[in-house]
Amino acid sequence: xxxxxxxxxxxxxxxxxxxxxxxxxxxxxxxxxxxxxxxxxxxxxxxxxxxxxxxxxxxxxxxxxxxxxxxxxxxxxxxxxxxxxxxxxxxxxxxxxxxxxxxxxxxxxxxxxxxxxxxxxxxxxxxxxxxxxxxxxxxxxxxxxxxxxxxxxxxxxxxxxxxxxxxxxxxxxxxxxxxxxxxxxxxxxxxxxxxxxxxxxxxxxxxxxxxxxxxxxxxxxxxxxxxxxxxxxxxxxxxxxxxxxxxxxxxxxxxxxxxxxxxxxxxxxxxxxxxxxxxxxxxxxxxxxxxxxxxxxxxxxxxxxxxxxxxxxxxxxxxxxxxxxxxxxxxxxxxxxxxxxxxxxxxxxxxxxxxxxxxxxxxxxxxxxxxxxxxxxxxxxxxxxxxxxxxxxxxxxxxxxxxxxxxxxxxxxxxxxxxxxxxxxxxxxxxxxxxxxxxxxxx
Numbered sequence: 001x002x003x004x005x006x007x008x009x010x011x012x013x014x015x016x017x018x019x020x021x022x023x024x025x026x027x028x029x030x031x032x033x034x035x036x037x038x039x040x041x042x043x044x045x046x047x048x049x050x051x052x053x054x055x056x057x058x059x060x061x062x063x064x065x066x067x068x069x070x071x072x073x074x075x076x077x078x079x080x081x082x083x084x085x086x087x088x089x090x091x092x093x094x095x096x097x098x099x100x101x102x103x104x105x106x107x108x109x110x111x112x113x114x115x116x117x118x119x120x121x122x123x124x125x126x127x128x129x130x131x132x133x134x135x136x137x138x139x140x141x142x143x144x145x146x147x148x149x150x151x152x153x154x155x156x157x158x159x160x161x162x163x164x165x166x167x168x169x170x171x172x173x174x175x176x177x178x179x180x181x182x183x184x185x186x187x188x189x190x191x192x193x194x195x196x197x198x199x200x201x202x203x204x205x206x207x208x209x210x211x212x213x214x215x216x217x218x219x220x221x222x223x224x225x226x227x228x229x230x231x232x233x234x235x236x237x238x239x240x241x242x243x244x245x246x247x248x249x250x251x252x253x254x255x256x257x258x259x260x261x262x263x264x265x266x267x268x269x270x271x272x273x274x275x276x277x278x279x280x281x282x283x284x285x286x287x288x289x290x291x292x293x294x295x296x297x298x299x300x301x302x303x304x305x306x307x308x309x310x311x312x313x314x315x316x317x318x319x320x321x322x323x324x325x326x327x328x329x330x331x332x333x334x335x336x337x338x339x340x341x342x343x344x345x346x347x348x349x350x351x352x353x354x355x356x357x358x359x360x361x362x363x364x365x366x367x368x369x370x371x372x373x374x375x376x377x378x379x380x381x382x383x384x385x386x387x388x389x390x391x392x393x394x395x396x397x398x399x400x401x402x403x404x405x406x407x408x409x410x411x412x413x414x415x416x417x418x419x420x421x422x423x424x425x426x427x428x429x430x431x432x433x434x435x436x437x438x439x440x441x442x443x
Contacts, residue, residue: 013031013035016038016128017031020034023151024144026147027144028148029144029145033134038128038131042124043063043121043124043126045122048120054131056130057086057129058127059085060081060082060084061126061127062357062367063366064082064123065127066122123364123366135149188232189231189233196236200215203215220240251389251392252392253392253393258390260380264379273335274356277332277333277336278363279371279390280328283394284329289368295313295355296354300354303325304337310323311325316413347359348361391412
């Protein structure tokens with residue numbers, strides 16, 4: 001398959017329409033004009049997006065796109081957009097001007113305005129491109145499209161945008177460039193390790209350790225990219241070490257919270273049954289998200305046929321391990337294979353992949369993250385929940401139930417027991433809490 005394959009037919013239209021309506025929060029009129037004037041294409045992982053002179057808005061239906069941005073006229077870093085997100089092949093100012101919108105937003109007048117110089121697929125992706133002039137025409141005809149355009153623009157240019165829109169490093173880079181400008185440094189080639197160290201000390205006086213570490217990582221990535229792209233002759237950040245942080249306790253859900261989460265998907269709906277399968281596998285095996293989304297049907301055949309067989313997982317470094325598969329996970333897996341997967345499989349070429357998306361292709365890691373997050377919100381869980389939260393919960397609940405730490409180490413696929421032992425800190429805290437609450441002479 002070529003790096004950019006145009007998709008024919010209308011199979012993508014339903015997903016695109018749902019994505020647009022999710023962004024704006026209402027049904028969209030004039031959809032036929034949008035669909036017939038847009039192009040859908042599949043991009044192989046690692047391949048660049050085709051260049052074009054026409055200003056376009058791109059909607060990511062599946063996968064993830066790495067987008068290079070321009071800062072002060074130079075391409076510096078990559079940011080990422082994923083399923084349900086939007087990006088442009090132009091900058092926000094031009095986008096706004098083409099649509100006849102005000103252009104006095106703070107970031108539009110800043111030298112840090114985003115501009116895609118080149119973009120590539122971070123994983124196999126499906127995107128839909130729409131000419132911006134078409135959006136302008138739709139906005140003039142229908143207020144719903146004007147609302148959509150406004151929401152997209154605000155999301156793209158906001159300084160403190162939600163991290164789902166992936167402009168994760170703008171604030172830290174902007175702060176760094178401002179720091180350099182205050183010291184008369186206007187070219188990355190003029191930066192020395194002294195300036196970077198001073199910047200870190202300045203941040204340490206205002207931010208927490210984790211925030212300082214993230215900012216330093218962003219600075220190092222900026223200089224590494226500039227050096228690799230021959231923008232600078234040296235990398236002044238090469239020997240700058242990220243400060244070590246204290247161990248962070250994993251965030252584990254309570255058993256009650258896990259039960260609410262697992263009960264959320266509608267198991268009578270094919271996608272709901274797939275989501276339930278994803279959640280049950282994550283919590284029931286303690287697997288990493290990549291291990292679950294990487295499963296094929298052949299990988300689970302033995303585990304579903306024989307209760308004692310266990311599930312074979314392929315972990316980091318190609319290492320394999322076998323983990324028990326509980327009755328709850330086995331039952332929902334059986335139901336998914338019979339009632340849901342066949343209907344999803346006919347929609348696309350997912351091969352032997354176990355978990356499929358709405359286009360019949362392998363469910364991506366990013367899409368799985370989205371599923372878990374949305375199910376957690378639907379369950380009313382107040383804290384942020386990720387697939388790794390279920391892995392943390394799996395380990396914590398095993399240890400709280402009396403499992404040996406070395407057994408948990410094997411189940412999680414940790415190379416060292418020291419990695420597993422951080423979970424014991426969680427259980428000790430819980431034991432202390434119970435003791436203080438229940439023992440008559442604890443206080």
